[in-house]
Amino acid sequence: MRVIFMGTPEFSVPVLDALVEAGHEIAAVYCQPPRPAGRGKKDRPTPVHARALDLVLEVRHPVSLKAPSEQAAFAELEADVAVVVAYGLILPQAILDAPVRGCLNIHASLLPRWRGAAPIHRAIMAGDAQTGICIMQMEAGLDTGPVLMRKAIEIGPEDTTARLHDRLSRTGADLIVQALASLRDLTPEPQPDEGVTYAAKIDKAEAEIDWTAPAVEVDRKIRGLSPFPGAWFSVDGQRIKVLASRLATGLSSRTAPGSDAPGMVLGDSLTVACGEGAVDLLRLQRAGKGAQDRETFLRGFPLAAGTRLMSEGE
Known part of the structure; x- marks a missing residue:
């Protein structure tokens, strides 16, 4: 034709x-x-x-x-x-x-x-x-x-x-x-x-991660916004994109210390507590850097257990 x-x-x-x-x-x-x-x-x-x-x-x-x-x-x-x-x-x-x-x-x-x-x-x-x-x-x-x-x-x-x-x-x-x-x-x-x-067209304002949401919703947002615009959180004043994740099976937000459990890093493998459950962060990207798997990312930017990941408004 x-x-x-x-x-x-x-x-x-x-x-x-x-x-x-x-x-x-x-x-x-x-x-x-x-x-x-x-x-x-x-x-x-x-x-x-x-x-x-x-x-x-x-x-x-x-x-x-x-x-x-x-x-x-x-x-x-x-x-x-x-x-x-x-x-x-x-x-x-x-x-x-x-x-x-x-x-x-x-x-x-x-x-x-x-x-x-x-x-x-x-x-x-x-x-x-x-x-x-x-x-x-x-x-x-x-x-x-x-x-x-x-x-x-x-x-x-x-x-x-x-x-x-x-x-x-x-x-x-x-x-x-x-x-x-x-x-x-x-x-x-x-x-x-x-x-x-x-x-609807994706708005960059949607990309901020709300750790108080259930883990299933956080995981869907991360995967749905990867690679662009990329769901993100901030820590120590730096914005970090998350490009891959999965639901965590071994830990839940109830294991996190303190009353502000959502957004808390659990363990040493970038498992993060959410409002319900937790997610494993598998691939991340710092501003001006290339995307990295979590093991490589943690070698250059350690996030120890108990670290709180936040949104910019906090």
Whole structure:
């Protein structure tokens, strides 16, 4: 098929590769414009932009698709279908209507649960047992279109957003190739009205760890916000991100000394008391440093039993 590909971040790159490997003709690649990055603040192309250049594909990065001239240029590509995955711009109706078979979106949740910007983060933070990929026929509403194909994936007890991101990206790539191969035979299924939830964009203000919360919630927050923006605590005036954790099984907050047990380090292996239960901190990062496993971290930044980990407001 003649395909317009629309995507921007690393999540989208395996999908572009899969479409090329499947033999589809890529009429053009749309992505977000290059933006300043790094110490020199030079414009850096997005991951999809860079990969498209490697594949010698035409790249377009308009700041908006609302202009009639942009919509006309899109229509002139005469595509059979557009494949959209984490593109980052709202598609006007004229764009949705231009390809012969419309626009298909690869969404990283089991719709109608977690429509919106951050479905992977929100699924982990909510304690969902499953998430998945949906191939959706796009319409004007936010992730409201009928679903053509779906595949569920289990969320493991130590899965982070980074790990789940990679699995879902590969699944999405496989599923869109299957969908395009059988597109004429697929029956769109309208999303039910029940079970709708919205995955709001992650706000950095959410990332502070509240040790008074139950351990299960603290663990979900740490894993759901890893690697970005990274859940954090402070100690000795330093902010420290936690990038991996698990529920502690051998200790509970009741073993911590004093009345301020939540946030107390228990033992010598970075087990931390919470409002209920405790969590093991497995991977951490100090400001200006690289991420480290807990053993390496503790050699350079000891946190002895009885140390209190705090939020900035304390």
